[in-house]
Amino acid sequence: MSDNSKDAVPRRAVLKAGAAAGLAALSAKAHADDLVPSAMREPGSPMSTYGAPSPHEADVKRILTPAYPDISPGTGSSRTPLHLLDGIVTPSGLHYERHHDGVPDIDPAAHRLLIHGLVRRPIEFSVAALARYPRVSRLVFLECAGNSGGNTQPEPPQTSAGAIHGLLSCSEWTGVPLRYVLDEAGVDSDARWLLAEGGDASNLGRSIPLDAAYRHAILALFQNGERLRPEQGYPLRLLMPGFEGNLNVKWLHRIKLAKSPLFTREETSKYTELQRDGIAREFDLVMPAKSVVLSPSVGMIVPGKGFYEISGIAWSGYGRIAKVEVTTDGGRTWAAAELADPILPQCLTRFRLDWNWDGKPALLESRAIDEFGNGQPTRAAWMAPFAPGQAYHYNAVQSWQVASDGTVKNVYV
Ligand SMILES: Nc1nc2c(c(=O)[nH]1)N[C@H]1C(S)=C(S)[C@@H](COP(=O)(O)O)O[C@H]1N2
Numbered sequence: 001m002s003d004n005s006k007d008a009v010p011r012r013a014v015l016k017a018g019a020a021a022g023l024a025a026l027s028a029k030a031h032a033d034d035l036v037p038s039a040m041r042e043p044g045s046p047m048s049t050y051g052a053p054s055p056h057e058a059d060v061k062r063i064l065t066p067a068y069p070d071i072s073p074g075t076g077s078s079r080t081p082l083h084l085l086d087g088i089v090t091p092s093g094l095h096y097e098r099h100h101d102g103v104p105d106i107d108p109a110a111h112r113l114l115i116h117g118l119v120r121r122p123i124e125f126s127v128a129a130l131a132r133y134p135r136v137s138r139l140v141f142l143e144c145a146g147n148s149g150g151n152t153q154p155e156p157p158q159t160s161a162g163a164i165h166g167l168l169s170c171s172e173w174t175g176v177p178l179r180y181v182l183d184e185a186g187v188d189s190d191a192r193w194l195l196a197e198g199g200d201a202s203n204l205g206r207s208i209p210l211d212a213a214y215r216h217a218i219l220a221l222f223q224n225g226e227r228l229r230p231e232q233g234y235p236l237r238l239l240m241p242g243f244e245g246n247l248n249v250k251w252l253h254r255i256k257l258a259k260s261p262l263f264t265r266e267e268t269s270k271y272t273e274l275q276r277d278g279i280a281r282e283f284d285l286v287m288p289a290k291s292v293v294l295s296p297s298v299g300m301i302v303p304g305k306g307f308y309e310i311s312g313i314a315w316s317g318y319g320r321i322a323k324v325e326v327t328t329d330g331g332r333t334w335a336a337a338e339l340a341d342p343i344l345p346q347c348l349t350r351f352r353l354d355w356n357w358d359g360k361p362a363l364l365e366s367r368a369i370d371e372f373g374n375g376q377p378t379r380a381a382w383m384a385p386f387a388p389g390q391a392y393h394y395n396a397v398q399s400w401q402v403a404s405d406g407t408v409k410n411v412y413v
């Protein structure tokens, strides 16, 4: 930890202080009964075939934001409650969802993946045939291009960190490198792009540069050790680590090799970035470096001065996170946060910093830098080139204002 912040404190000082005021001294007249809680007196529940979270954690759930609840209930998204989780892995049941026309019910025995277009021999794979190829596993984040777009609105949304930044999750994905099946089909030398199309009612299709797909794409069959969840594309999805969520086509059923992009609906009417000069950025596909403090964040109350751990996540579509700096005084001083292992490319990285709050108003921010030097702009700098309403790929620094009563607000600085 760098010590250029007046607030940086050695961890052992935190531990010595009992971390927080929460450690009540044991009453001298503690009755013997108190040492044998009721759960120690009766047998517990039996085993279950598939476990579920504790009923005491029922508030830890996705934040639903349907786009058109009446006319198209399957269109919209749900967000991961990032602020209620720790570590870097998103439990599968809390992975964010973004569906353009609902979750299809697909029988894996009937599902096929077609590879065609500029190939020597078009092939159709069953899921079982695909599953016989060698597999790889990668722990990577998935982020919707529209994530954090709420912070482009004129007034800062006073909703939880998950509600603002939770179109973001991280899983271990296991599947077959796309290049194995492309090599089976024999890609023509003049192919430069591929179209990936989903087998859902939205007909979602995206053009992807062949070079990047050949090197990085995975035909994902498993998520966090089990088969994909239906919401995440069961039985087969394309995984493009670090690329905007939309390219990670779910319920994948077709890949067509082509010379140029196909200019599908999703990459023309949406997922382009209109600038003030009238020019739209197209095929801006990699998610930029970003970070957010999750604890404390809006909705939490910092219960008085003393020792706290500031904690959050950082990520970059380009590679590994190299550094995260945190300020508690609105940018006058910055301290390097501790980065928790593992630090993987295109993966969430957990950062932590000990903080001794003096009880005065504090302005908390984090800024991440990845291994290639990509960082985060201020909100004003991020907003400058874009036309009003454009909110894709927002990666500006997030500012949280902690008031002296411990309440936390989202602020633009
Ligand atoms: N077939 C299909 N693929 C899709 C989508 C979709 O609606 N249909 N949504 C896309 C978008 S916009 C995102 S952000 C991610 C979301 O993946 P998730 O629902 O597993 O989080 O899937 C992408 N792939």
Ligand SMILES: [Mo]
Pocket: 098, 143, 144, 145, 146, 245, 246
């Ligand atoms: Mo998305």
